[in-house]
Amino acid sequence: MKKKNDKDLRHTLGILVENQPGVLSRVAGLFSGRGFNIESLTVAETADPNISRITLVTIGDERIVEQIVKQLNKLINVIKVIDFTSTDFVNREMALIKVKADAETRAEVLRISDIFRGKVVDVSPHSYTIEVTGNEDKIGAIMNLLKQIGIIEVVRTGKAAISRGKK
Amino acid sequence: MKLTGAQIFFECLKKEDVKVIFGYPGGAVLDIYHEMRNHDIRHILVRHEQGATHMADGYARATGKVGVCLVTSGPGATNTVTGIATAYMDSIPIVVFTGQVPTPLIGNDAFQEVDIVGITRPCTKHNYLVKDVRDLARIIAEAFYLARSGRPGPVLVDLPKDVIQGETEFRYPKKLNLRGYKPNLEAHPKQIERAGKAILSAKRPVIYAGGGVISSSASSLLHELATMLQIPVTTTLMGLGGFPAVLEKDQGTQELHPLWLGMLGMHGTFRANMAVSNCDVLIAIGARFDDRVTGKLSEFAPKAKIIHVDVDPTSISKNVPVHIPIVGDCKDALKKFIEFFKSEKLGDIAKKRDSWLSRINEWKKTYPLAYEERNDVIKPQFVVEKIYELTRGKAIISTEVGQNQMWVAQYYHFTKPRTLLTSGGLGTMGYGFPAAIGAQVAFPDKIVFDVAGDGSIQMNIQEMTTAVTNNLPVKIAILNNSYLGMVRQWQELFYERNYCATCLSGSPDFVKLAEAYGAVGFRATKPDEVEPIIKKALETDKPVIMDFVVEPEEGVYPMVPAGKAITEMLLV
């Protein structure tokens, strides 16, 4: 169960790790073993193929997050940890949303998708699948609208985050 | 020239100056065992792989060097887990080599396959599965470096059979490239200065030292700092020996070091717990505010400004908020502290400290460590005192877990680092005896004692064969109370005296058991038999079991009930 102020306690972490087998399991195991939360987690190679980048969203007060960052840094394969919270950063996630779309609702689905700059990536006689990218609020908003029409399935990538370029 | 994986294994151990391996063979590591004949390295054949890990651990604690184990895949590997977790909790450098099924079979549920890297991930500092013989030398070099550097700990290296049989050029890396591992050893001078100033203005300072002081070989610096500023010192269980409980000149008297508070925490001394609870500056060095030390967190050192030196940043402010954190090696920090104070005007320190030290002395007089002396039954504390009297300053003492361990911590006065081997963090029954064997391997001429419980000793008694066949004359003193005494004590105090599953009647005759193994057994049932038996044991050049039949329902006091403030001690 989420507490009311979960959003305030949410921290987005960027974790640079050596691109080796088992590293993800070390990171995930650290969270489960020490009772920390994982809200979302994404991982992929960086421009340097020897390094992967994990974006992880966790929930905790300052003390817990400080401990999480220290524990992550302690892992031998972790090169760097950035806590984006209270810094200026861009975050995006992508969602694939399969919505009921019959003769009646099709136009409405398209309209909503357009408003959010979504793309229809698959069509069937009874459904549309929409690809949409944005921050949490945007994904939340489109999902709320589509829910009223009928969401069949949703797949979200989880957040990816990057700091803003220096001005 | 190309070498096989097995040859590379031994070349690497040579580079790391490994003199002894504790091991147990099996199919997956046969190539290594076959190659062993070509190398000048001692192999101690244990009787259970858990024993091997504790021996490597005891060897490491006693010497400060990295202990090494070699076991086979599957059950051999899983048998090491308790020993690895024990070393992990106490930050002990060991490297454990496990055999593994050939790489093409991994993941197939092959015979004696187990994912030991997955199993030990949370209880090793780091671990490796070697997938290519060309990585072998580098990985072994990294394993040793990781085990002994920074905050030390166990590292496991899993060796598939085909990797061991593979061939490649042998090159031992001179420089390691671990991008994500840069332990911060140097204490920041600014923080030292801040902490130094706080210490200078303290009226009631206390040093609380832990195992970090021992692993960084900083005990003489700790003593220098404490005497220079006349600051009383308490240590954790892991820190015992890191500060001399008795001064050299007072050996042979009953005098304790005037600054020595004894151990703190759940079974700490009255004066240590009172001093910490009333101090205005607490200097934590190489300790980690474990719950057995702090009791109720909100009431731990409530009046104190807390300074914390630790090489592991995760230890700082984990349980207790710290006012002045100092990340760094204890030795470096202590050196810098001493330099700092040398450049300051200290004034008449003795006078400045007078009232604080005399207050502590009052606590010491009101509630000294004590037990009721009897001449009809043996008190376990009496046995520990006798062992201390007869071996002081000369012996390495290991313990099992339970009351025996706490009585050693209270009544054996450690004066040197690396003379106490005990499982603090994990509390592993069965640790003491194999650890003692490991220490005896390192120091064949030293007196090595395992102070044991009648329960714990049965958890790794099979290693008696290892001791006998390798001429390792470890002395086991069983404080035989016919109970899982520490658990019984909790049942007595908190579970309506319902002694469910803690009575150990039916234990073997330990004297006969010793003899069956080819060791020597003695029994004492009366107090006046205690000293003669210890003397006889010390004169025996074989392993000895001394079965001290002690008061069955003796308790360990003081005791702070779990979750209570450390001032809320139950006293005798």
Ligand SMILES: Cc1ncc(C[n+]2csc(CCOP(=O)(O)OP(=O)(O)O)c2C)c(N)n1
């Ligand atoms: C492997 C293991 N199992 C269980 C325990 C829980 N435990 C802690 S102390 C203790 C009793 C130990 O009995 P004994 O060795 O006779 O020592 P005593 O307390 O009687 O001195 C037990 C069962 C433990 N610490 N380790």
Ligand SMILES: [Mg+2]
């Ligand atoms: Mg017992």
